[in-house]
Amino acid sequence: MNRTATRYVVVTPVRDEQDYLPLTIESMVRQTIRPIEWVIVNDGSSDRTGEIIEDYSRRYPWIRPFHRKNRGFRKVGGGIIEAFYDGFHALQCADWEFMSKLDGDLSFKPEYFENIFERFAANPLLGIGGGTLYHLENGLKQIETAPIFHVRGGAKVYRRACWDAIGGLWVGLGSDTVDEVKAGMLGWTTMSFRELEMQHHRFTGAAYGRWGALVKDGRADYVSGYHPLFLFAKCVRRLARYPYVLGSVAHAWGYVSSSWRRMQQVDDPALIRYIRRQQLLRLAGRPSIWQ
Numbered sequence: 001m002n003r004t005a006t007r008y009v010v011v012t013p014v015r016d017e018q019d020y021l022p023l024t025i026e027s028m029v030r031q032t033i034r035p036i037e038w039v040i041v042n043d044g045s046s047d048r049t050g051e052i053i054e055d056y057s058r059r060y061p062w063i064r065p066f067h068r069k070n071r072g073f074r075k076v077g078g079g080i081i082e083a084f085y086d087g088f089h090a091l092q093c094a095d096w097e098f099m100s101k102l103d104g105d106l107s108f109k110p111e112y113f114e115n116i117f118e119r120f121a122a123n124p125l126l127g128i129g130g131g132t133l134y135h136l137e138n139g140l141k142q143i144e145t146a147p148i149f150h151v152r153g154g155a156k157v158y159r160r161a162c163w164d165a166i167g168g169l170w171v172g173l174g175s176d177t178v179d180e181v182k183a184g185m186l187g188w189t190t191m192s193f194r195e196l197e198m199q200h201h202r203f204t205g206a207a208y209g210r211w212g213a214l215v216k217d218g219r220a221d222y223v224s225g226y227h228p229l230f231l232f233a234k235c236v237r238r239l240a241r242y243p244y245v246l247g248s249v250a251h252a253w254g255y256v257s258s259s260w261r262r263m264q265q266v267d268d269p270a271l272i273r274y275i276r277r278q279q280l281l282r283l284a285g286r287p288s289i290w291q
Contacts, residue, residue, distance in 0.1 A: 006117045008157075009096045010035045013083035014104035015043040018052060020201040023107040025056050025063070030110040033117065036096065038063050039087040040104070043079070044070030049104075066090050080153075081171045099163060103154025105202040106133070115196055116157055127162025127188030128180055130155035131196035144200060149289045150180060151192045162188045170266050173216065174224035178266050181224070184289050185274045210243065211250050218254020223265050225272030230279035231255050 010028070014021055021040075028038065040057075042050040042065060053065040066087050071079075084101060098120065100113075112131065120126050130151035133144040146152065153176030165186050170178040180190040221231055235248040266272065281288040 006033055006098065007093070007096050008033075008035050008098035008100060008113070008117075009091055009093050010038040010100040010102050011041065011084055011087040011091070012038070012102045012104050013041040013043050013080050013087060014045065014049055014053075015083075016045045016047045016049060017104040018045075018048040020105035021049060021052050023201060024102070024104050025052075027107045027110075027112070029060065031112065032110050032114045035062060035100070035113075037091055037093045039066055039090050040064070041066045041068060041083045041087040043068050043083040046070060064090070064092075081169055081175050084169070085171070097160050098157055099160070100157045101154065101169075103200075106154065106198045106200055108196075108198040112196060112198070113157075116193075119191075119193060120157070120159060123189060125187070125189045126191060127159050127165075127183045128190040129157050130192055131198045132192050132194045133198050133200040135200045143194075146192060147290050148192060148194075149184065149190050150177070151190060152176070155192075155198055159188075162186075172223060172264070172266075174220040174266065177220065177224045178268075178271065181275045181278075181289070182268070182271055184278075185271060211246075214247055214250035215254035215257075218251040218256075219258045219263065220254075221251075222255045222258035223263060225265055225275055226255070227276040227279045230276075230283060233283060 012024070025040075028034070040053045040063065042053055050065070050067055053063070057063045057065050068083060068086060088099075098117070108131065116129060116131070119129055128151055132146075133152050133155060134141050135144065136142070144152070151157075156176070156179075162183055165188070166179055166182045169175045183190050218231075221234075226234075231252070235252045238248045238251060239245060241247060278288045278290070282290045
């Protein structure tokens with residue numbers, strides 16, 4: 001692969017990530033294919049996150065800081081997307097081919113992005129791709145499981161044509177589901193590659209606590225337009241996973257309470273019809289985006 005041919009940019013929104021952000025930056029610095037530009041958005045951190053970004057930007061001119069004011073709390077759902085868009089609109093490179101939305105608590109091998117772009121080159125219909133996250137628990141590697149079509153929100157790489165087709169990101173809960181489903185509806189493939197691993201130093205949802213993270217997931221499913229039958233089946237299946245019963249109750253509560261409150265769903269009726277049709281196909285054991 002021609003390592004100089006791929007023009008990609010990266011946007012990383014971070015808040016209070018002084019412990020892990022240096023690991024992410026060092027991973028990027030060691031990449032065999034570096035980005036043309038990397039905007040790291042300091043989303044009002046109260047620790048040394050902003051200083052770390054400034055220090056690295058002085059050493060590497062392709063790293064650019066963007067500082068937001070501290071709103072005083074971690075905004076669930078839309079907050080990280082709002083921070084992302086501040087960084088996205090601050091990009092100076094206009095002719096990028098790929099864009100990565102990257103979390104600031106990941107570390108990965110030097111060949112990670114080179115390997116990702118090899119997979120994009122091999123499949124012209126691949127619109128969104130990324131690696132698989134894992135964390136260490138008592139010294140053992142634990143893979144953060146997800147359907148193969150789903151790429152974790154903090155590990156996504158978008159092909160420019162796909163990004164333009166889906167119209168960017170939904171600003172709210174469920175954004176990392178809505179983009180993939182819309183891409184699939186428009187004929188693009190989305191895929192996480194199990195062999196391309198990224199270490200996740202902060203377990204998914206840790207910032208919200210166990211109960212809060214599970215409730216948030218249920219709310220995200222409602223906002224994304226999940227079919228009630230699919231949500232019920234999802235909660236039943238979850239009974240076998242820790243925390244037993246509590247996990248299903250929290251997830252269901254997030255969905256049901258969002259319905260009672262009439263929380264705003266994604267403003268795309270065609271998309272909701274598509275995802276519900278795919279979910280009913282899945283429940284019927286027929287081919288769907290889950291297979």
